[in-house]
Amino acid sequence: MLAISAILAAGMLMTGGILSHAADDGAPTEGVEGATAGDEAGRGWVGRSAERPPLPRFVSMRSAEVNVRTGPGTRYPVSVIYHRRDLPVEITAEYENWRKIRDVEGAEGWAHMSLLSGRRTAIITGEVRTLYDRPSADAVALLRAEPGVVGRVMACERNWCEMDIANTRAWIRRDEIWGVYPDEDFR
Incomplete structure (x- = not known):
């Protein structure tokens, strides 16, 4: 068995450091460098089209660092920074290219759809x-x-x-x- x-001790998987709280200075910061458009196929669809799957639905973090904001746009301050690729989150609302997400602990905020993946974790x-x-x-x-x-x-x-x-x-x-x-x- x-x-x-x-494996965790060897550093291959990470259990700590899921998120950190950002300073609430109101200064907008941009998303993660190298992020790509959201997945539009599969059960965890995060993209845009005329036919959206019902809410809520589960998806995962596309990047090892994801800024989550207090509202749907870069003018809103970053409230939480997640430091964990593939972390599962639940989409509970949508506004244009932004998705309101909830994590396993119940924390909520808005992430750009390009920072989320349809990969189910x-x-x-x-x-x-x-x-x-x-x-x-x-x-x-x-x-x-x-x-x-x-x-x-x-x-x-x-x-x-x-x-x-x-x-x-x-x-x-x-x-x-x-x-x-x-x-x-x-x-």
């Missing part, structure tokens, strides 16, 4: 969790992951989701992660 805590919650080779509690345990570990969500069915964490695909109970809805099934 692979222990994610050993989830974060381990609560305590150290066991992930299995198939969606069953009597299956073979493949790894254990600490709270705060983020992985890519590959599929969800019934009460289980398949995740890719540290290049290992394994199943976890849906209620042990944040980043998918209770009734959301997909492959």
Whole structure:
């Protein structure tokens, strides 16, 4: 069984430093250098078109540093700076190219859509969790992951989701992660 805590110690995954509060000096700052247009395909759609998927919906951070503002525009001050690529967030509102997002702790703010990705990820919650080779509690345990570990969500069915964490695909109970809805099934 692979222990994610050993991987964390080696620096391959990060559990701390999810966000920091920016100085509220009112001075607008620009987005992350090298950001690209938002994803328009997939379940986590963040882009613009005539047909938008319903709100709320989960997406993830495209960059390792994302400024989140108090309102939808660069004239609003930065309230939080996230320091974690692939962190799952929930889009709760949209205004032009801006998306109001909420994180696992309930903090909210506005991010430009170019800083978000349709790639579905989830974060381990609560305590150290066991992930299995198939969606069953009597299956073979493949790894254990600490709270705060983020992985890519590959599929969800019934009460289980398949995740890719540290290049290992394994199943976890849906209620042990944040980043998918209770009734959301997909492959």
